[in-house]
Amino acid sequence: MPDLTERHSPVPETHHTTRDDAMAALPRDPVFVTDKLNVYYGDFHAVTDVDLSFGKNEITALIGPSGCGKSTVLRCLNRMNDLIPTARVAGTVSYHGLDIYGERVDPIEVRRRIGMVFQKPNPFPKSIYDNVAYGPRVTGMKVENMDDLVESALTGAALWDEVKDKLKQNANGLSGGQQQRLCIARAIATMPDVVLMDEPCSALDPIATLKIEELMAELRNNYTIIIVTHNMQQAARVSDRTAFFSVQQKSETGDRTGALVEYDLTTKIFESPADRRTEDYISGRFG
Amino acid sequence: MSHQSVRTRTAVQAVRDSSLRLEKRGVDVAGELFRAVLLLCIVLGVLMLATLLAYVTWRGWPRLDLNLFTQMPSSIDLTTAGFLPAIVGTIWIMLGVLVTVVPLGVSAALYLEEYADTERWWNRAIEVFIQNLAAVPSIVFGILGLAFIVRAPLALGPVAFAGSLTLTMLVLPTVIIASREAIRAVPSTLRQASMALGASKWQTVWRQVIPGAVPGILTGTILSMSRAIGETAPLLLVGATTFVQFLPEGPLEGRYTAIPVQIFQWVVRPQEEFRVLAAAGCLVLVVLLLLMNSVAIWLRARFSRES
Numbered sequence: 374m375p376d377l378t379e380r381h382s383p384v385p386e387t388h389h390t391t392r393d394d395a396m397a398a399l400p401r402d403p404v405f406v407t408d409k410l411n412v413y414y415g416d417f418h419a420v421t422d423v424d425l426s427f428g429k430n431e432i433t434a435l436i437g438p439s440g441c442g443k444s445t446v447l448r449c450l451n452r453m454n455d456l457i458p459t460a461r462v463a464g465t466v467s468y469h470g471l472d473i474y475g476e477r478v479d480p481i482e483v484r485r486r487i488g489m490v491f492q493k494p495n496p497f498p499k500s501i502y503d504n505v506a507y508g509p510r511v512t513g514m515k516v517e518n519m520d521d522l523v524e525s526a527l528t529g530a531a532l533w534d535e536v537k538d539k540l541k542q543n544a545n546g547l548s549g550g551q552q553q554r555l556c557i558a559r560a561i562a563t564m565p566d567v568v569l570m571d572e573p574c575s576a577l578d579p580i581a582t583l584k585i586e587e588l589m590a591e592l593r594n595n596y597t598i599i600i601v602t603h604n605m606q607q608a609a610r611v612s613d614r615t616a617f618f619s620v621q622q623k624s625e626t627g628d629r630t631g632a633l634v635e636y637d638l639t640t641k642i643f644e645s646p647a648d649r650r651t652e653d654y655i656s657g658r659f660g
Numbered sequence: 661m662s663h664q665s666v667r668t669r670t671a672v673q674a675v676r677d678s679s680l681r682l683e684k685r686g687v688d689v690a691g692e693l694f695r696a697v698l699l700l701c702i703v704l705g706v707l708m709l710a711t712l713l714a715y716v717t718w719r720g721w722p723r724l725d726l727n728l729f730t731q732m733p734s735s736i737d738l739t740t741a742g743f744l745p746a747i748v749g750t751i752w753i754m755l756g757v758l759v760t761v762v763p764l765g766v767s768a769a770l771y772l773e774e775y776a777d778t779e780r781w782w783n784r785a786i787e788v789f790i791q792n793l794a795a796v797p798s799i800v801f802g803i804l805g806l807a808f809i810v811r812a813p814l815a816l817g818p819v820a821f822a823g824s825l826t827l828t829m830l831v832l833p834t835v836i837i838a839s840r841e842a843i844r845a846v847p848s849t850l851r852q853a854s855m856a857l858g859a860s861k862w863q864t865v866w867r868q869v870i871p872g873a874v875p876g877i878l879t880g881t882i883l884s885m886s887r888a889i890g891e892t893a894p895l896l897l898v899g900a901t902t903f904v905q906f907l908p909e910g911p912l913e914g915r916y917t918a919i920p921v922q923i924f925q926w927v928v929r930p931q932e933e934f935r936v937l938a939a940a941g942c943l944v945l946v947v948l949l950l951l952m953n954s955v956a957i958w959l960r961a962r963f964s965r966e967s
Contacts, residue, residue, distance in 0.1 A: 453856060458777065485858030495849035497868065508857035511867070556853070563858060 398637060400428025400614070404567055404597045405450055409464035412445050412454065418623070419445045420631045422464075425616055427567075432589060432598045434608035434639065437618030438654065442631020443601045446618070447569050450599065451487040452480040485512050488560030492572040494552035496544035496559070501527075501536050504544045504555055508563035522562060529595075530558035531588050550581025557588065561596065568592065570600040574607065586611050605655055608639065615642040617651045713946070720940030728940055732905045733922065738933040743944050745904045746922035749820055750889065750948060752911045753918055756824025757831065757888050758881075764828070765835030765884075766870075766877055772836075773843040774865055794833035801830045802894030810898050818899025821911040823918065826898050827891055831884035838880020839873065846872035871963070878960040882953050889949055892920040919945045 403426035410423040420442035427433045435443040445454065452473060454460040465472045473483045485508075496504050505523045509516050516522050523540070527533040532554040536547070544555055553573060560568055570589075574582040589598055589611050602608050608615050616636040620629050635648045646652045717724075723739075731742030768790075776783040805826030809816055816822040846869050854864040896902075901915045902925040908916035917925075919941060926938035 451856065453852065456852065456855060458779075481858055481860055484856055489856040491849060491852065491856075493849060495847070495853045497850060497853065498872070507854070507859075507867075511854070511857060511859040511863045559853075559857065 400426050400431060402429045403427055404429050404469065405599075406467045407446070407449070407464065408467070410446065410449060410466060411463040412442070412449060413461045413463075414457065415459040418628060418630045421621075421623070423633045425633065425636060427597060427599055428614065429597050430593055430595075431613040432593050432600060432611055434612035434615045435599065435601045435618060436603075436605060436608045436615060436654075437631075437634075438620060439603075440629070440631065441618035441620050443616075443618045444571055445631065447571055447599060447601050450567070450569055451484050451489055453484075453489065455480050485563055486565050487567045487569060488563060488565035489569045490553070490556050490560055490571065490573045493576050494549055494556055496547070496552050496555050498543065498545055500541045501544050501547070501555060502540040504559050505562045508559060512563055514563065526558040526562035527555075529561050529592070530554045531584065531591070532558055548581070550577050550584060553577060553581065553585060554588065557585075557592075561592070565596070567597045567599065570598065572601055572603060575603060582607070605643075609643050612639045615639045617642060617646075617648075617654060619650055619654070713943075716939045716942040716946075718939075720936055720938075720943055723936050723940040724943065728944055733903060734905070735903075738931075738937065741937060743919060743922055743941055745907055746917050746919045746941075747944065747948065748907050749900070749904075749916040750918045750945075752820040752908060752916065753823045753827065753895075754885060754889055754952065756821045756911050757827050757885065760824060760828045761832055761835050761884060762877075762881060765832055765880070766839050768832075768836045769839035769843055769877075770865060770869070773840050774861070774869065790833050790836055794837065798830055798891055799893045799897070801826055802897030804829065805894060805898040816912065818901070818915065819912050820908050820916040822898050823895050823900055823916070824911065826894050827888040830891065830894060831888050834884040834887065835877075835880050838883065839877045842873035842876020842880070843869055845876060874963040875960045878956050878963070882956045885952060885956075886949055889952070890920055890945065892918075892924050895921055896924075919948070 405425070405427040407423055407425045410420065410425075411418070412420040423442075423446055425446070435447060437443050448454045449462055449466055450468075450473075454462060462474055466474055468483070468487070472478070473480075497507060499507075502523055505526050506519055508514075509519070509522060524533060524537075527536060532551060535551060536555075539546075544552065547555060553576075557568070557573075574585050577585065586607065589600070592598060600608075600612065614637065617634045618631055619634045621632045622628070623630055635642065635646060635651045637647070641647075642651060643655055646655065727740045727742045729742060729747065730744060731740050732744055733746070734741040772783065772787065776786075778784065805822060808814060809822045809825050810818055814822075814825075816825075850868045850872065851864055854868050855861075859867070895918055899915075900921045901917050902921055904915055904917050906914075908914045923938045923941040923945070926934040926941065929935075
């Protein structure tokens with residue numbers, strides 16, 4: 374099988390049974406492939422040797438206890454770690470086959486194609502319209518009709534009906550859930566092909582969370598979604614694949630570092646995890 | 661009576677007997693004292709200012725008329741002598757300060773907050789320099805202005821703009837420090853959101869950081885302009901003439917004077933009429949300052965509402 378001989382295969386031998394399922398154990402058409410991804414913050418080795426591949430038009434969830442490096446990995450995918458002066462990334466992250474950490478790669482070009490939604494809704498203190506139009510404007514996108522683009526982005530984020538009569542109002546007047554959907558609209562307005570979500574519902578109430586989850590299921594048709602979440606039920610509900618990270622001690626020095634423990638189809642991770650640590654975590658015995 | 665009501669009654673009785681107390685226990689002496697001290701400080705501050713204003717109003721009362729604003733100074737016709745050249749001079753000087761100190765101060769603050777690597781020793785050295793600069797006596801800036809701005813290398817001569825540049829050096833640290841605080845207060849989540857959408861650093865600074873920092877920058881500007889407008893000593897050194905009976909031709913041409921210099925000129929004369937004039941001059945200065953600051957406060961309110 375070609376997918377088993379793949380160089381980036383992070384899946385141990387025991388998982389080969391899943392190839393008979395509708396979905397392969399590894400995404401056949403990966404948007405991202407990380408190879409020996411290591412991240413350091415100064416002297417701190419935050420993440421060690423992560424090999425992952427993220428499938429096109431799939432939702433991949435990254436779960437694990439605090440400090441396991443799941444957000445760090447997410448931020449490597451659109452080079453947001455570059456904003457932290459002490460951060461250093463080793464290994465490769467290939468995006469459609471191109472290493473985004475390559476020498477001549479402009480991180481701004483990377484971020485134009487890979488959108489991001491943050492933990493706390495962070496709309497700009499501007500009108501709803503200007504929030505959505507911000508990305509296309511700063512990136513110099515050739516837009517024939519900005520009004521249409523704003524409408525389609527807001528529709529895509531399931532917010533249009535709620536805000537169509539107050540596009541000129543300040544976005545800070547929206548509720549938390551609406552703000553977060555506005556942030557999603559803002560991210561998809563630049564027409565990315567990947568949307569990264571860093572605990573997008575952790576500041577929201579259950580109803581707003583449900584709306585975002587429904588939205589994610591819809592967005593999957595057009596976008597590749599990678600979500601970091603603390604909420605295991607959420608990972609189980611929305612994602613196709615789940616990567617479980619954990620904090621480990623390095624054998625040489627005993628320093629703590631984040632590492633990938635297990636990566637598989639979400640059903641597999643939650644129903645019959647291969648690794649004892651995954652089982653302990655999802656059953657609530659640890660973390 | 662049922663068994664339960666007996667139990668309930670017992671429970672209520674037990675609560676009454678217990679030592680549970682929710683009433684206030686005496687007066688919170690420390691808290692009240694602290695509050696009183698805070699109030700006293702405010703009252704003292706306001707009282708000093710009010711006394712000052714009341715005193716100059718009382719002293720200047722005979723001469724509080726429009727002539728103050730429209731007439732040239734005179735040492736003969738004291739009943740109509742005014743501050744016109746000084747007012748025009750002060751306006752020229754303050755405009756010069758405004759157009760130089762805001763871009764310089766905000767740029768320096770942006771560099772230190774957004775671009776400088778604080779690990780580097782030279783950036784830390786710059787910070788220490790700026791903080792110490794704020795403590796240099798104004799007369800020292802006057803000497804510097806005389807040596808470098810009025811004379812070579814800039815060699816502007818004793819013109820209003822030379823006074824502006826001297827005062828700019830004086831208040832620059834205030835603007836830098838206030839602007840840095842304002843820039844730091846812009847949430848980093850906005851910077852991240854902007855960068856994540858593919859904006860460059862430059863776009864992020866212009867579209868998010870600066871608009872968000874405007875209210876704080878304006879506060880710093882108000883403070884520094886208020887300081888600059890009352891400065892006398894450095895202006896005397898860089899050539900603000902104490903007695904002119906004509907208007908300055910412009911910021912870069914002709915002799916000039918400023919209101920505090922004019923007040924100084926009146927107040928050292930022995931005759932009572934001059935003292936009255938000086939007191940009235942103080943009020944002219946206050947009026948000008950209030951006008952200037954109200955524009956800044958209006959601007960600040962506008963920007964704060966937007967964000």
